[in-house]
Amino acid sequence: ILTEEAWATSQQAKTIRNELDAQTLDRVHPGNPASETAHAFTGENTHTGYGAYGQHPRTQWRDASDGGWFRYAVAVSPSAPNTLQCTYWGRELGARTFDILVDANVIATDTLDGNHPEAFYHVEHPIPPALTKDKPTIEVTFQAHPGNTAGGLFGLRVMQ
Numbered sequence: 001i002l003t004e005e006a007w008a009t010s011q012q013a014k015t016i017r018n019e020l021d022a023q024t025l026d027r028v029h030p031g032n033p034a035s036e037t038a039h040a041f042t043g044e045n046t047h048t049g050y051g052a053y054g055q056h057p058r059t060q061w062r063d064a065s066d067g068g069w070f071r072y073a074v075a076v077s078p079s080a081p082n083t084l085q086c087t088y089w090g091r092e093l094g095a096r097t098f099d100i101l102v103d104a105n106v107i108a109t110d111t112l113d114g115n116h117p118e119a120f121y122h123v124e125h126p127i128p129p130a131l132t133k134d135k136p137t138i139e140v141t142f143q144a145h146p147g148n149t150a151g152g153l154f155g156l157r158v159m160q
Contacts, residue, residue, distance in 0.1 A: 020157075020159075023159040023160055024157050024158070024159050025074075025075050025076060025077055025082070025158045025159065025160060026039075026074045026075040026076070026157070026158040027155070027156070027157045027158075028072050028074065028155070028156040028157075029060065029155065030048070030060060030061055030062035030151075030152075030153045030154060030155065030156065031048035031049065031050075031060030031061050031062045032060050036062075036072070039072040039073055039074060040071075040072065040073040040139075041070065041071070041072055042070070042071050043062075043064055043068065043069055043070030043071060044064070044068050044069055044070075045064050045065050045066060045067065045068025045069070045144075046062060046063065046064040046065075046068055046069070046070045047062070047063055047064070047065070048060060048061065048062045048063075049061060049152075052089040052091070052118075052120075052152075052154070056120075059154060060154070061089075061151060061152035061153060061154045062151055062152065062153050063144075063149050063150055063151030063152045063153065064098075064142060064143075064144050064149065064150040064151065065144060065148075065149045065150075066144065066146065066147060066148070066149075067143075067144055067145070067146045067147075067148075068144050068150065069141055069142060069143040069144065069150065070141070070142050070150070070151075070153075071139050071140065071141040071142075072139070072140050072156065073137050073138070073139050073140075074137060074138060074139075074140055074156070074158050075136060075137055075158060076127070076132045076135060076136070076137065076138050076158055077132065077160055078132055078133060078134050078135050078136060079133075080160050081126065081127075081129065081160065082126075082127040082129075082132050082158055082159070082160065083124050083125065083126050083127065083158070083159045083160075084100065084102075084107075084108075084124065084125045084127060084140060084156065084157070084158060084159075085122050085123070085124050085155075085156070085157040085158075085159055086100070086110065086122065086123045086124075086125070086153060086155070086156055087120050087121070087122050087153070087154040087155030087156070087157075088110075088112055088116075088120070088121060088122075088123065088151070088152065088153065088154060089112075089119075089120060089152060089154060090114070090115075090116030090117050090118055090119050090120065090121050091114050091116065091117075091118050092112035092113075092114055092152060093114045094149060095145075095147055095148040095149065096111060096112035096113070096148055096149045096150070096151070097109065097110070097111045097144075097145045097148045098110060098111075098142055098143055098144045098145060098148060098149070098150035098151070099141075099142075099143045099145070100125060100140065100141070100142060100143075101139075101140070101141040101143060102127055102128075102131045102132075102138050102139070102140055102141075103131055103138050103139055104139075104141075105128075105131060107125055107126075107127060107128065107131070108125040110123060112151075112152075120154060120155075122155075124159075127158075140156065
């Protein structure tokens with residue numbers, strides 16, 4: 001049983017999820033064996049686990065430490081703009097600066113600094129059209145800077 005306010009909030013969240021799903025070309029669930037296998041996961045010095053500092057115990061993540069990396073093959077639209085949406089936990093701590101590469105080309109550098117509320121948040125990075133032109137898939141790599149950790153990454157989407 002929900003209050004009217006709670007019902008309205010849940011319906012709004014459902015609408016937002018549906019709109020996001022309609023824009024999604026491909027989605028990776030980091031740390032999930034089936035999803036990672038389907039997306040040709042590879043990596044070095046990488047780890048996975050559940051939860052965000054004891055919260056969301058069924059949510060999985062992946063990271064790579066001290067210059068490590070991890071990579072996924074994802075579907076893209078070869079003829080339309082594509083955007084990567086990365087999902088992170090707002091209170092990640094420690095040295096967490098890393099590059100995001102598409103087919104070995106750096107498209108962004110993210111730093112997780114713990115300066116967000118205790119909630120998941122999304123960071124979107126446009127993929128340069130030259131990197132997706134005439135390609136059905138690309139490789140997305142998360143490369144930790146030396147002495148840093150890449151992630152934890154809780155979700156990865158390719159959107160139009």
